[in-house]
Amino acid sequence: MNAVAPVAQGAVAASRDAAVVVHGLTRRFGDGPAVLDRLDLAIAPGEFVALLGHSGSGKSTLLRTLAGLDPVTEGSVARPREVSVVFQESRLLPWKRVWQNTVLGQDGADRRDRAVAVLEEVGLGHRIDAWPLTLSGGEAQRAALARALVREPAFLMLDEPFAALDALTRLKMQQLVSDLWTRHRCSVLLVTHDVDEALLLADRAVVLERGRIRTDVPIPMDRPRRHADPRFEHLRSVLLESLGVHDG
Ligand SMILES: Nc1ncnc2c1ncn2[C@@H]1O[C@H](COP(=O)(O)OP(=O)(O)O)[C@@H](O)[C@H]1O
Ligand SMILES: [Mg+2]
Numbered sequence: 001m002n003a004v005a006p007v008a009q010g011a012v013a014a015s016r017d018a019a020v021v022v023h024g025l026t027r028r029f030g031d032g033p034a035v036l037d038r039l040d041l042a043i044a045p046g047e048f049v050a051l052l053g054h055s056g057s058g059k060s061t062l063l064r065t066l067a068g069l070d071p072v073t074e075g076s077v078a079r080p081r082e083v084s085v086v087f088q089e090s091r092l093l094p095w096k097r098v099w100q101n102t103v104l105g106q107d108g109a110d111r112r113d114r115a116v117a118v119l120e121e122v123g124l125g126h127r128i129d130a131w132p133l134t135l136s137g138g139e140a141q142r143a144a145l146a147r148a149l150v151r152e153p154a155f156l157m158l159d160e161p162f163a164a165l166d167a168l169t170r171l172k173m174q175q176l177v178s179d180l181w182t183r184h185r186c187s188v189l190l191v192t193h194d195v196d197e198a199l200l201l202a203d204r205a206v207v208l209e210r211g212r213i214r215t216d217v218p219i220p221m222d223r224p225r226r227h228a229d230p231r232f233e234h235l236r237s238v239l240l241e242s243l244g245v246h247d248g
Contacts, residue, residue: 018042019155019187020066024075027061027211035061037211038075045154046185050198052243053208059191062208063157066189080154080187084147088160090140092132092147099128102146118146121183122176138169142176149180156181158190162197174200178223195239199232200225207242215242 020043027036035058043049053059064070065077067085092101099115106114119128122142132140141161148156158177162170178201181188192198198205199219207215217238221229240246 017044018078019045019047020077020079020189022062022066022075022077025062025065025072025077026074027058027065027070028073034211036065039212041206041213043155043187043189045187047204048181048188048190048202050202050205051189051191051208052193052195052198052205052239054243057208058211059208060159063159063189063191066155067157082151082153083155083157084149084151084153085157085159086141086144086148086161088163090132090135090144092135092140092143094132096132097128098124098130098132098135098143101132101143102150104147106150114150115146118150119143121149121180122146136169137165138173141165141173145176145180149184152184153186155187155189156184158188160191160193163193170197177201182223195236195243196227198239199235205235205239207239209242215239 020041022039022041025036025039026034028034039062051059051062061070063085065072066079067083092098093104096104099112099119102115102119103111108114116125116128119125122145124139124142124146127135127139127143132143135143144161162173165173174197177190190198190201199221202219204216204218206213215238217235219235221231226232
């Protein structure tokens, strides 16, 4: 499947103050328990929100619903028309070159030029004509980011995009996402298991538990973020506590 979500029918910008508004969203699979349980969430234009929570807490279900890949069966979702999603795996088509993957499904004589521009922006200018299977994990995720950004989304969703990368590559990718967000200023919802990643990148961290938001905390630190900032340690404890991790 294409990693860039199609636009859900009837999806519109929520209001001047919020790019994304989720209200009373409930989702069940079959007759199982509610995976999302009367969930409310609003994301402002240009706001960067990190979404944390244990495996199975409903994070990907929420993202898929926001992307229009899963139906809204109970409650409501409003979000911008232009949305993009990046998953943990790059989901590049192996038989298309990197630049062709970047502008997949896009028209126009300037397709290649647009692909080149965005690939240069994510640091892949030297891999434009490469085949996906020759890319490293970090490069493949850069290509996935390029494919998401080329659509100029007003709302970018990232579902554990760096979870499969080594620690050093992950740090570089976090820096890249921070730079891209500073330039593009779209709303971002980043699913991560990594509390430090949330604290390095986001304006706000939200913890999902059994389909509801258990914690919603602002991260009022200046950027670039420093681990040495005394608020970093405090916020880390708050989030770990909310995730049920007690580090003494
Ligand atoms: N298509 C599906 N069919 C049935 N159950 C599903 C489906 N997708 C997700 N679930 C269930 O919903 C719960 C939340 O899943 P998910 O949103 O993937 O959690 P997370 O991303 O937080 O790990 C899990 O119990 C999962 O098994
Ligand atoms: Mg998930």
